[in-house]
Amino acid sequence: MTTNPGSEGLDLRRFGSGVVIVVAGCGLGLIALLVTARQGVTEWPFAATMGALVAIGEMVQFKVDRSRNRAPIATSAALGYAMLRGSDVAVAPDVAQVVAVVWVATMAGILPRAIAGLWWDLVVSSRRVISVACAAAVFAALVPTGFVWNQTWHRGVPLVFAMVLSVLSAGVMDALVGAGQATERYNRPFPAALRDELAVMGRIGMAMGLGGVLLAAGASLIGLWAVPLVVVPLLLTQFAFRRFASAQRTYRTTVRSMARSTEIAGFSSPGQNARTASLAVAIGNDLGLTPARMEALEYAALLSGVGQLALADPSPGGASLLRSREERQQAAEIGASIIERSGVLDHVAEIVRHSNDPYRQGRASNPDIPVESGIVNVSLAYEQLVGEGSGQTPGKAMENIGLGIGAEYDPVVVESLRRVVGRGFRF
Structure with a gap:
């Protein structure tokens, strides 16, 4: 029996605890959307541009192995939008607007993949929304929405420190959620699963976090002109990740072909x-x-x-x-x-x-x-x-x-x- 590859995103039997993650991510998104609709959207150009980057990143996501997908552009853009503070941003987005924009853009990016029958995973995308919400909340607690960086070092150092803490909080949140999911799905001991998730965060997640910091800093200083400058290294990161994923698939296929020789x-x-x-x-x-x-x-x-x-x-x-x-x-x-x-x-x-x-x-x-x-x-x-x-x-x-x-x-x-x-x- 064959199945549409995109149908994996709808197979509730695979979700297990993932149902809770999807409900939490979508719940956060819907609540944030209602709050934002009531308050109104600030800085539409930034919201539209960052949202478009998140949606594009979701559309070009790829599978690193059998259990993870990666969307470095979407993750970096979402984190960057959560940390906008600067002279070129008149009114910084609050936590609700950040979550609403990221969630709507995420759903918009998943939809074309689902229609085209490409692989997608609503659980992983919901995890991204949850981790970005955590980063936005931490950053808002450390840096008020009215904060403006006047390009002096004594205000820049605390801003960078807050950005790093926000990225780390997003990574730790995603690692905790992912470890719980791995424990439920693969019966791994939770400490071992958390160790593995933190290791992935240290190798791959921090690269995406750094992209978010660069995007936020550039956009805060020179506005939307920074986006194409930062997107180039993000595209190179995407290309490197894809090459790595392709090499892994080739490697696995070669081993399985060797294994079949004894059956033949x-x-x-x-x-x-x-x-x-x-x-x-x-x-x-x-x-x-x-x-x-x-x-x-x-x-x-x-x-x-x-x-x-x-x-x-x-x-x-x-x-x-x-x-x-x-x-x-x-x-x-x-x-x-x-x-x-x-x-x-x-x-x-x-x-x-x-x-x-x-x-x-x-x-x-x-x-x-x-x-x-x-x-x-x-x-x-x-x-x-x-x-x-x-x-x-x-x-x-x-x-x-x-x-x-x-x-x-x-x-x-x-x-x-x-x-x-x-x-x-x-x-």
Whole structure:
């Protein structure tokens, strides 16, 4: 069954806690719009220009990975509008007007994507509205709407300080909301999810925040003439992010193509590698691994059977557990050597190399062996017991795996598997 790619934005089953985020974002926007309609819009040229930038940024947003989309132009324009104070801005927008303009522009930017059937995510866009509202509130508390920068340093330093605090508050708010969403959706421990969100904010979010500061400072000083000057670096940022996202997609496609080679050759059952990887990712989420380690874990699970291609005959039904210990370890070593030749997957190769080591002779005595190897080992065993054509129930499979705790399988990983299965994980 195929679906319109844009329909992801309407699939409430994906939202979970995201429903609350959408309601909060839209609620803030509607209330702000009503307040602004009653009070009237100040500085229409700035409102229209910044709103247009936000809408354009939403229209040209892109997906960085499977769970995040990025709209650097929209984010920078929204933050910039929230921090307008200067000699060229006669009446600075209040918090309600900032939220109203950003929300209306966000909805206007999403609409063409929805009509065209392009990917969009109302939850992420609502998160942006909430974080900008937080930034606008912090900035208004620190810098009154009547403040005018007369280009003297003793007034400029507090203004810049307020801008930085506002950007940080927006980033922290978005990180807290995103961490809660990741905890609900992927069953990640909240501290680990928050750590990952803050790491993303430090790398990507601050670049967009800096764009917002430059846009606000330039527009406050020389008016709308600053917009085209600041938009150029924003476009370069957008281009760099798109190239990064494209490289990630190509990378993932290449790995998945390599993984399918074992299925084509009959050394693994159809879909076995993908099922093993999905379970490994679920366990990695439960254990709170960092995004970089999660990516390496997924790739290792997908490529864990590559070394079997060097064996004489396929295992019946792709069940590598039916092979001898020596054959499985030989296949793991060969697979790691093949992966190492790529020159960019060394950590993945190390995971695969130890993915068939018994826990007692491996990680229990050598902590340098990555826990990801144990995750791949357990995931592959569970898949071969429960996967297509095996016939075992999850309970029976867990019983069989439990017999190998401490000897064959890492106890920490098996306990994580129990939690994942107990939450109703299905291939």
